[in-house]
Amino acid sequence: MRLVSSPFYADVALSVYVKVAALAARPEGCEARSVRIASYLGLSVASVERGMAQLTRPGPDGVVELRSQRRTLPGGKGQSALRRVRAITRTEAFVWLPVAASEDLTPRQLRAYAVIAFAEKRGVALTEGELAGYLRHHSGKRAGQSISAAAAGEVVDGVVAARWVTVQRRAGARGRHRYIAHDIAPEAVVDAGDQVAATAPPAAHEGAEQPVEDAAGGTGCPLVGEGSGLSFGEGSLANRESLMTDSPDDERALISPAVGEVQVVEAAKAVENPADAKARSESEGCVALRAGEISQPSSKPNSEKRSRVPSQSPYTGPQLAMSPEIYAVLEPVHVLLKRVTNSFVARTIAREVGRQLRGGTAPDRLQHRLTARLATVALADIRDPGRWLLGVALPRWGCGHQDCEAGIIWRTAAACELCAETVQDRFAARRRGQRLDQGLCPEHGTHPGPSGHCADCELEAAIRRPARIPAPRDPDGPARDRCGGCGCVIFLTGRAVDTGLCKLCREEAETPASAAPGAPSLPPASETCSDRDGEVPCMRRVLPTRSVCGIHRVQEFAGEVA
Numbered sequence: 297m298r299l300v301s302s303p304f305y306a307d308v309a310l311s312v313y314v315k316v317a318a319l320a321a322r323p324e325g326c327e328a329r330s331v332r333i334a335s336y337l338g339l340s341v342a343s344v345e346r347g348m349a350q351l352t353r354p355g356p357d358g359v360v361e362l363r364s365q366r367r368t369l370p371g372g373k374g375q376s377a378l379r380r381v382r383a384i385t386r387t388e389a390f391v392w393l394p395v396a397a398s399e400d401l402t403p404r405q406l407r408a409y410a411v412i413a414f415a416e417k418r419g420v421a422l423t424e425g426e427l428a429g430y431l432r433h434h435s436g437k438r439a440g441q442s443i444s445a446a447a448a449g450e451v452v453d454g455v456v457a458a459r460w461v462t463v464q465r466r467a468g469a470r471g472r473h474r475y476i477a478h479d480i481a482p483e484a485v486v487d488a489g490d491q492v493a494a495t496a497p498p499a500a501h502e503g504a505e506q507p508v509e510d511a512a513g514g515t516g517c518p519l520v521g522e523g524s525g526l527s528f529g530e531g532s533l534a535n536r537e538s539l540m541t542d543s544p545d546d547e548r549a550l551i552s553p554a555v556g557e558v559q560v561v562e563a564a565k566a567v568e569n570p571a572d573a574k575a576r577s578e579s580e581g582c583v584a585l586r587a588g589e590i591s592q593p594s595s596k597p598n599s600e601k602r603s604r605v606p607s608q609s610p611y612t613g614p615q616l617a618m619s620p621e622i623y624a625v626l627e628p629v630h631v632l633l634k635r636v637t638n639s640f641v642a643r644t645i646a647r648e649v650g651r652q653l654r655g656g657t658a659p660d661r662l663q664h665r666l667t668a669r670l671a672t673v674a675l676a677d678i679r680d681p682g683r684w685l686l687g688v689a690l691p692r693w694g695c696g697h698q699d700c701e702a703g704i705i706w707r708t709a710a711a712c713e714l715c716a717e718t719v720q721d722r723f724a725a726r727r728r729g730q731r732l733d734q735g736l737c738p739e740h741g742t743h744p745g746p747s748g749h750c751a752d753c754e755l756e757a758a759i760r761r762p763a764r765i766p767a768p769r770d771p772d773g774p775a776r777d778r779c780g781g782c783g784c785v786i787f788l789t790g791r792a793v794d795t796g797l798c799k800l801c802r803e804e805a806e807t808p809a810s811a812a813p814g815a816p817s818l819p820p821a822s823e824t825c826s827d828r829d830g831e832v833p834c835m836r837r838v839l840p841t842r843s844v845c846g847i848h849r850v851q852e853f854a855g856e857v858a
Contacts, residue, residue: 297389300410304355306434307403310410311337312347313361314398317381326379336399348379391417394479400458404431408451409460413477421468422475424448618642622649625659628667629689632681641682648690656698661706665689781805782847784854800846804836 299305299313315336319326328336334344351362361382367375384390391414398406411430415422428448433439443451452475455461464474626633626649636642652662669689678684694700695714699707703715728738736743737750744750749757775788781801786792795802825834825845836845844852 297391297414299361300407300430302355303432303440305350306347307407308339308343308347309350311339311398311403311406312344313351313381314393314395316362316379318395320380327376329376338399397460401455401460404451405455405458407431409455409477412461412475416475416477421472423472424452427452618646622646625649625662626666628663629670629685631675632678632685635681638682645682645685648686661701665701782850784850
């Protein structure tokens with residue numbers, strides 16, 4: 297009963313547990329594969345595996361109901377897993393269920409059958425409201441909530457139809473139904489009058505277990521309109537109820553069949569009924585009309601209107617009238633438009649075309665869209681023409697640019713740059729995901745190194761990292777300065793400290809002073825420098841291996857270095 301009462305386990309988990317527990321009772325345990333168990337239960341393999349996954353996981357209280365042990369032959373070939381259920385302690389509540397019930401009943405019906413069997417053994421007078429508390433929604437917005445009492449009654453009807461439960465109507469305390477769970481489903485027997493009777497087990501032949509005749513029609517469980525009091529304290533035991541909640545004098549009250557649907561407003565002038573246009577303009581209190589139903593104006597203010605029963609009569613008003621402009625735009629899909637038999641869908645199609653035309657879409661552009669999309673599909677593959685027209689043919693595909701038509705600018709026939717960027721971004725994201733799944737670098741697609749980054753990533757990081765500039769430092773040795781004569785760098789030592797000249801400049805400066813008065817002695821032309829000091833030829837002696845003097849050689853060397 298832990299599986300039955302806990303909302304953590306789905307209905308399919310109980311069916312799987314019953315079958316696996318029966319197979320695990322053998323000495324070798326349960327060796328059946330998921331495919332075989334699914335064939336036994338009449339369920340899909342995915343449903344069986346989902347139920348096994350819930351049973352093998354710890355529940356909210358940390359209990360694991362199913363243990364699965366994988367096996368492999370010595371040669372490496374795998375075998376089906378060996379499954380065994382948890383041993384139940386003596387303090388736990390439990391109920392014995394026949395294995396055949398898990399094969400005949402659906403998972404939800406099996407859960408209801410287990411609750412009925414447990415309540416019968418404990419002597420509890422069960423109601424449909426209490427039974428509904430054990431049956432829960434497992435998907436959608438109401439996941440985890442209990443189903444309604446009416447839905448629980450339908451589940452019980454299915455169990456009764458499978459002949460695993462007999463219902464004695466009004467045979468219990470305070471007019472409640474009495475449920476009798478059978479260990480073996482009675483077999484159907486056809487008598488001479490072609491009436492089907494249920495052959496119950498020996499205990500069912502006793503007077504206390506005979507079903508009470510139902511004056512309402514013989515159904516096993518009550519429906520919503522039978523007034524049977526679905527749960528304790530609700531409703532009465534009346535067999536007939538009036539669904540009208542309005543006062544008797546409100547006979548001309550408006551019956552709105554368009555509750556909760558998109559209303560038809562006056563701005564959508566794509567579809568008009570000629571015979572009904574005048575009546576719509578005269579009545580101010582008229583609301584939206586859905587195709588297939590009619591409405592009538594109300595004489596009461598809106599504040600005095602109450603809930604009413606929607607009309608079930610078919611639509612008897614005028615036929616659909618479509619403007620020539622909209623009909624011309626829909627010319628490429630006239631073959632599909634003829635197959636739309638629902639007037640509401642046809643109105644919605646025409647209103648959508650009118651909305652796009654008023655929004656600035658050119659008729660030829662809309663025709664081109666319908667023609668191009670109809671050419672990509674076979675008519676035999678379109679099962680619902682109205683749904684295909686509204687969901688595939690008419691919507692504009694593209695980016696937020698109004699002129700973008702499926703990635704092409706309509707006016708210029710050029711590719712849309714925004715759509716191209718979107719395609720590139722999606723391709724890059726898809727490629728990045730594939731590279732991550734393969735264990736490669738997401739940016740370059742190469743294998744990462746020991747540091748976790750590939751060689752290209754490390755190179756890019758080194759390029760982006762700024763280079764370190766060495767700090768300036770003074771050179772070792774004596775101070776340096778430039779010669780005042782030739783400009784070469786000299787060490788400030790000895791006489792260079794006083795004169796600020798290099799050795800050649802000092803010798804040149806001292807030669808005229810030490811020579812005798814008279815004509816200066818000049819070196820031969822072959823020994824003089826071939827360079828010039830400005831406009832005057834240089835008269836200095838050349839170096840032994842050069843054609844220029846030392847000063848001009850220093851200047852040439854400085855130019856080569858620069």
